[in-house]
Amino acid sequence: TTKSYKLNTGYSIPAIGLGTWQSQPGGVEKAVEEALRAGYRHIDTAFAYGNEKEVGQGIRASGVPREEIFLTTKLNNTDHKRVAEALEDSLRNLGVDYVDLYLMHWPSSTTPDDMKKHYDDWDFVDTWREMQKLAGTGKVRSLGVSNFGIKNLERLLNDPSCKIVPAVNQIELHPANPSPKLVAYCNSKGIHCSGYSPLGSSNSPLYSNETLKSIAEAKKRTVAQVLLMWGLQKGWSVLPKSVNVDRIHANFDLDGWRLTDEEMAKIDAIPDRFKVCGDSWLPIKVFFGDDE
Ligand code: A2P
Secondary structure, eight states: OOOEEEOTTSOEEESBOEEOTTOOTTTHHHHHHHHHHHTOOEEEOOGGGTOHHHHHHHHHHHOOOGGGOEEEEEEOGGGTTOHHHHHHHHHHHHTOSOEEEEEESOSOOEETTEEEEEOSSOOHHHHHHHHHTTTTSSSEEEEEEESOOHHHHHHHHHSTTOOSOOSEEEEEOBTTBOOHHHHHHHHHTTOEEEEESTTOSTTOGGGGOHHHHHHHHHHTSOHHHHHHHHHHHHTOEEOOBOOOHHHHHHHHOOOSOOOOHHHHHHHHTOOOOOOSSOSTTSSSOOOOOTTO
16 A cells, blocks of 8 residues: 655655564565565664574665665663664664664663663663754664653653654554544644554464454455455554565455544454563563553
8 A cells, every 4th residue: 555644844755664673684685685676665673683684685776766665673771871873773784874764673772782681871862862962964865762661651741851742653553452532642642553463463362353354354454454354444553564575465465445534443352362572571661551
């Protein structure tokens, strides 16, 4: 689909982006190349994924001009005290001179040697203060955050040092983790939501969900396509990950049909709850049960 959303920076974010979390170096270069050939113009990666170099190679192999592509990467948790340098590392890995969106990956500032050890003299408000200095350097077009719950966003936005409202909050979004309060909060502040793991990630139980299966059957679409369309109609961009050529194409094939209000409501009413990526592996709490 060629649809896009407008960010608070004035730039547009294409509605469907290729996710690359858990795409191993070796497969991701081809996946990125294939996605761009299929028409994707939005690629999502992160320093922490360890695949920025291959993502950059895939972009160059596709022959699609850099300026046509919306490219996102993310500041690693262990790099919060070296924001400018970390961005340079990512730009070098990717082989580009700017990114369209630079996200703070988590509101968690951990020491370089231990992802479990949080700084006691630094946190995400300090990191955002540093990230704001990147605006106007020509190296990032929009700045944003990821995995921020309402409490963290409130703290950030209420801090006097916060001059730039994040353009995006990239969070886990699918029918078993719909986070309506967090999404509504972001929307009320002009923060666009991007949904990661929109298919429920690997071994997703969503493919066997009866509600989704019956809607997919009625629409002559796959469950994956129904999941992505549900996200688009909710108003967020979706970041399906795939390294498989057919699925890369199918996940982008969302033009010319819509879910009815009734179908949307049925999906909204799915009672199952699970999270692909919680915060228990971090030294601090990130999600505060806003939507539980
Ligand atoms: P693969 O890369 O082999 O296609 P998410 O985007 O929620 O993180 O989900 C990604 C997972 O779902 C990956 O395991 C991916 O595997 C798989 N996947 C991606 N697209 C589809 C699809 N259209 N149908 C079924 N599985 C898919």
